[in-house]
């Protein structure tokens with residue numbers, strides 16, 4: 001036998017960090033779940049029980065907390081780059097560090113119409129995600145994501161003109177409910193070093209805000225001919241808006257809401273333009289994916 005693939009580390013490292021502004025009394029919080037996976041000259045730990053090459057996963061967790069104490073944890077793209085760079089620079093036999101950060105939502109409460117200095121609420125399971133790889137001799141690759149952003153529109157979506165044959169039962173529709181849970185990603189140009197990431201640090205929040213705003217605005221305003229066409233419009237706008245990214249990708253489940261024919265009950269009209277009561281479907285769901293790059 002031979003070792004084909006080897007990567008190890010600590011997953012589900014939960015991290016919270018608070019920033020307390022002494023002058024204003026305003027406190028800000030960040031909560032993340034982090035996965036670190038290391039690659040390098042570690043084969044003998046698998047093949048020969050040689051633990052001398054193992055930077056223990058517990059050590060990786062402790063390192064993550066120490067770096068969070070010593071450095072900014074936002075934007076998550078910067079913190080992921082700090083953590084990854086630490087491991088490939090500290091350990092000569094570690095040549096790549098994969099760091100994934102999931103940032104959870106703590107949205108500041110408004111109390112009596114004013115932002116509260118230290119109270120927050122979880123407005124949705126939507127998360128901001130960063131997947132990074134710091135690789136010796138190459139640099140830092142970063143992909144940012146929005147996940148679990150659940151949206152629905154009650155009209156403004158159609159699906160007709162699709163291929164029909166003896167296997168097709170789906171009726172055409174010019175007015176349907178459209179719901180999806182957004183998974184959107186954007187791939188940054190390769191950064192040669194941590195300093196290059198630091199030099200553009202503000203761009204990461206700007207890109208996330210732009211991607212989120214474009215996604216919501218396009219979802220709401222596009223008179224959608226299909227999930228395919230609407231997601232392409234989102235990608236096209238994000239690429240135009242964020243110059244430092246090379247590609248945008250979406251993976252959108254089509255979360256169906258089925259009409260319920262109630263005509264068997266005293267001729268009750270509830271289909272087509274009379275439909276108001278629907279059956280939300282857990283599965284199956286459509287799944288539409290794309291990646292869009294610059295010409």
Ligand SMILES: O=c1[nH]c(=O)c2nn[nH]c2[nH]1
Nearest residue numbers: 159225226227228254286
């Ligand atoms: O937007 C849609 N795209 C599709 O490919 C599809 N297939 N069934 N319904 C669909 N809706």
